[in-house]
Amino acid sequence: MSTRIGRALRLAGIAGIALVATGCASSRMLDRHADCVAPAAIPQAYDAGQGERAARLSVLIYNVEGLPWPARKNRGPSLQRIGETLQAMRAKGSAPDVVMLQEAFTPAARDVLVQAGYANIVSGPGRKTRRGAVAAEIEPTFKKARKRSKGERFGRLLNSGLYIASDLPLAVLAAEPFSRRACAGFDCLANKGSLVASLRVADMPSSLVLLTTHLNSQRAARVSLDRARQAHGYQIEENAMLLKRVRGRDAPMVMGGDFNMRGDPGRFEAFAKAQPYTIVHEFCVNQPEVCTTKMSFDGDEPWLDTQDLQAYDDGRDVRIVPVEIEAMFDGLRGERLSDHDGLLVTYELRWPAARAAQASAYPLCPI
Template sequence: MSYRSFPSRLALFAVLSTAAGCTHLPPPRIADAQNAPVPQPIRSADATTAEVQLDVLTFNIEGLGWPARRGRGASLAQIGETLARLRREGRAPDVVLIQEMFSAAAVRAVQAMGYPNMIVGPSRTQRKRMAGTPAMAGPFRWKKGETGMHLVGSGLAILSRYPIVAHDAEPFGKHRCAGLDCLSNKGMVHARITIPGVPQPIDLFDTHLNSQGASRVPAKRNGEAHRLQVGQLAHFIDASAQAGAPAILGGDFNMRGSTERFDRFRSTSRNFTLVHQYCEANRALCDVRMSWDGDAPWLDTEDLQLFHDGALVAVRPVRVEAMFDGADGLPQLSDHDGFRVTYRLRWTPDAAKRPATG
């Protein structure tokens, strides 16, 4: 979350307080599983394995309202209309992980995408439930947003063409943020989906971690908030994930250019594989359709995805590409490009005979 060119802090608080009261999050949208699309598995020539693909987009839609942003309504509406059109044409991602769905226009855009299953992250007033998570130390920079009062929700949502059979959300909580990021009730959201024919459900996680310079507080302070949030994210995943299930984690991790933040995050997420690192090391197995510069392209972006295998289902990225980056007829409509990953889910036919749980 970042704020640029805003008026006085008191005016900012007054306007955002009013805006927060006008932004109502939609209730969960859960479609009847009996009407879920059924993908056709591809079987190997020797019939020892079967596989389907799962296409996941993570996208920070820059859905802040005035005065943090001006004139975002048209671009947000176009994002929603574009994904709705791609869905009608059968070319949309199967899953979308959204960040910065703060304004009423952003909520309308996400709803307009038309996915049959949708859950949203922590609301403005949701309180944390996880115990034992430390808080930031004072003195608090109330003039920089550290008032202990959240003016908007987390801005998170997960949308899926496949049934969502379980979901949960958890905010980082009061005084577990730094600077202007504290104006939103940032946190984490989880959805478990089932894909007909796949022998295990898939756990999906979406998050938005504390920003760096945009937080308007010193690096030591915003870095400490990021550290606390990374620990909470790991705790939330452990508590929410189904034992032995495959999982995909995405979001805006706010680690661009920071080896310190990245190394700290990877030290607590070692059971996940980073898509950028896998595809950089396995170019013959992963179709990279976007420009990656330098030796560590994962440090050139805030937007990442990670994955891990399940007990019965192996997960591997087979294609990565950008969306809404000005190419392929999709104009840039946010200050972030969408990051789209196509995964191959592979299992043995014997595993497919076992009932999926969820």
């Protein structure tokens, strides 16, 4: 959650913000599904040698800073330009295959994907959604220490702000908020959580599981760093339990979002322990001959220099290899239109040729 939300709350008072935020940011989440797939949108599977087939899939994660007034003013034009940029890329055939948005709280933010023209859009938890999955066991002292003045006892004013979009078929596996006490500070005003969906790719033998999430912030939460870190740990635990329930052991997975772990090795260590997946930044640093880096990496551990990360895990029959990582909307590739850059990763998905499914399983749109 942005520091602007905390600043606005102190200036205007929580009661005033409640009236404004509930009115302009709690509108219904957006979902839409196409009945067919345009042939041009289907990644082409190819012979990768050694008895394997492969296809490439690009995934963009982007925190679009879609905050309501008075936390943020005049976001509409920038959000519209994000949508227009993606729309232009789709027209040229160069758009990301998958887009995951975070902090898309307002209608203008969610409409980025409508403007872009993606055929399928699925959304995360709404403002009033309650967690149905197993929750972390919250320490009594952590619950007791909640403060209304920090937004922790005021209920949810915003939805999750999470979306996944693609021209390929998407199916929601889970849209779960974090449990009501697994948050700290002003982050508790949004119904943060996770969105999990499955995506059908080319003639791959199993669907790809996608997860996007937005974890508890650090100083922006306006509570002690220890308290914010403890909430972050609960959320990591709840994501791990959710994936264990809905993913299936055989399915490959890509996850991405605003992990809020920048500069905090403790948070990163907790994530790596609970969800031992490969961070793309780490892979691309260690395997430069495999993964091309088209962005600036500062220092030896660039995964600690950003909030926005992608991670992946192989399935039984499908291996995942990042082959390119780059920034978008960073002022170099695309205008800078948010307080975050977009992170675009291209993956090569590989599977045994003998296990290939039939690409004709897609319902194709007439040309």
